[in-house]
Amino acid sequence: MPVTEFSVKEKYRYLNGFDCYHETEAIKGALPIGQNSPQKPPYGLYAEKLSGTAFTAPRHENKQSWLYRITPACSLSPFQQDDSAALSEKTLHYLPDQFRWDPFPEPSKPTDFVNGLQQVAGAGDPTLKQGLGIFVYAANKSMDAQSAFYSADGDFLIVPQAGVLDIRTELGWLLVRPLEICVIPRGVRFQVVVAPGANGETEMARGYALELYQGHFLLPELGPIGSNGLANARDFQIPVACFDEPTAEETEFVIRAKVNHRVYRATQPHSPFDVVAWHGMYYPYKYDLGRFNVIGTISYDHPDPSIFTVLTAPSEHTGTAVADFVIFPPRWLVGENTFRPPWYHRNTMSEYMGLLAGAYDAKKAGAGGFVPGGGSLHNTMSGHGPDGPSCEAARNEPQPQQPAKVGAGSCAFMFETCLMLGVTDWALQATQNTTDARSVLQHDYVTHSWGKLPRFWQQPENVGKADSHLLKE
Ligand SMILES: [Fe+2]
Incomplete structure (x- = not known):
């Protein structure tokens, strides 16, 4: 402490700071200066807004980013329901018992992050943007290199327990190792690569996830603790822009979308990872729990x-x-x-x-x-x-x-x-x-x-049957 000694070393640059305005460009000059949507953005890029709150949310809640990309996200085929994912609308049982589980089983066949996501518990309704889902995941293979996933249902907090996740997002790469967490906001397309461990071998990636159907995560108020302590804002790491250059031949990419508990699939003839620069308050981030x-x-x-x-x-x-x-x-x-x-x-x-x-x-x-x-x-x-x-x-x-x-x-x-x-x-x-x-x-x-909690009760001497609740003459 205060930084976890990871066996797999960091390989990316990051921006630092939770809930800060950030900007990053993979090519110098890709961000317009002084305006967001010029008639012709630099390098022939499209300007695309990605909003995580209503436009009119108060400033302290407002989360929006401007993405400067080669092709906008709207350019894709109609979606078809994808029944290969384990996710589907779940019946939830509300029960008074205390529950504990062994680790859930490893997948018996090649399974990527999306197909390895299983819901354990939940409350509320993503269509009303209320509540949350609790998941576990187990993935023994990377998502296809020509694929991405996003959830319209909420922000995904991912908590790896085993295996290293190399996560490519539209806004850049995050290396997320056990004892690190990451948050991928609603709508951000991402691809999970199951990365090799310290021995160079790729182990099964397993962990937990919470999908937040309403609002976004904040740092807790510190009250009398003061201005530092718990998770400090500067320790949150945000990806820098990184993009796929278009190839001469069109490559088909698969986009999977989680919408109201179901997974849908569409295709597009261009990479979703084509954001050359971005700026704003709405982005993925990671955090080392050792800090x-x-x-x-x-x-x-x-x-x-x-x-x-x-x-x-x-x-x-x-x-x-x-x-x-x-x-x-x-x-x-x-x-x-x-x-x-x-x-x-x-x-x-x-x-x-x-x-x-x-x-x-x-x-x-x-x-x-x-x-x-x-x-x-x-x-x-x-x-x-x-x-x-x-x-x-x-x-x-x-x-x-x-x-x-x-x-x-x-x-x-x-x-x-x-x-x-x-x-x-x-x-x-x-x-x-x-x-x-x-x-x-x-x-x-x-x-x-x-079941066998010991009883330590000792009857005080000279005290009879408990009758302290009775009126006495
Ligand atoms: Fe408790």
Whole structure:
């Protein structure tokens, strides 16, 4: 810390700064000066506006970019529904249970990022631009070099757990490794290349994604923390412009679009990656989770996990998020006379958790419990907390409690939402693989974690049956 030591080294240049106005040109002079749409933009480029908010959104929310490209995005064939993608309109089951999953199975056949996306949970409706979807992905091959994908449903927050993603977007390239995240905004066309790892071999890429149907992610307010801390704005990295030069022969490109949970396919005789320059506030970005400045108690009591918020997507209600992205990285615990793990709780917010590496400090019970690539869901008002062994270990820490570093080599994360999450049939019914019919869903999760919680209750002496609620003469 504070920068992750990645085994696969960086290979791209970036612009730095979250929610800033950026401009970049692959060829000097490609950006018009002083106006956005001249009669003839430089080098014979087309000017194309890409807006992520209404034109009239207030300045502090307004997100638009101007793209200077060889051919506008409108030039393509009619779309046809693509049934090869696993994504399709899902029935969501709203259930009170606590859920935990093993890692979902690796694909049994060649599968790219789009076909490897599976919805686990969700809430709301992308046609109303309300809510979110929670996904896992597993891809063992790159998207075709002559293809791109975009979602009209929302912004994609991608959280790799294994495998390096080399992501080409209309606005430039992002190298996204485990312990980095990226956000691809609604409508931005992108192509996911499954890149070689440190040993030069390409491993299966697996991870999590959150699709935000409403608004965009922001950095959380810092309040009394002050002007620095948590995720700092300058650590977010934005791609620089990069484009395909047209070839003499026309090359057909496939564009896949996610619209209201379904995938559609069109073709076009030109590259979607032909943006020579762009400027604006609407762009993809990535962030190294190792740069997160963790804040915690230096006196007593376990603080609310909101102190670990990397990005937040607010609802209309102040302080209430449609989606928070929260991480639990390595950190020191120093609270005195304190039950240091998370307290037992039931929240109005729903929590989907995943594990990127190592072991999570509030779950010890059982081999194969909460493992990297797995997940858990504690829906609105579903009780949860440390499992029995974690609870006993925390209660039995000798006094005075000593500073302890937890989470070394690990990073858990949480997608938290004010909405009630429904679970898909696929998440409830997936099996380990084609030859192992055991469920990915851990049906023993609750009994394993909390079925045998020890009872510490000690009846005070000389106190009889509890009758403190009765009026006395
Ligand atoms: Fe929780």
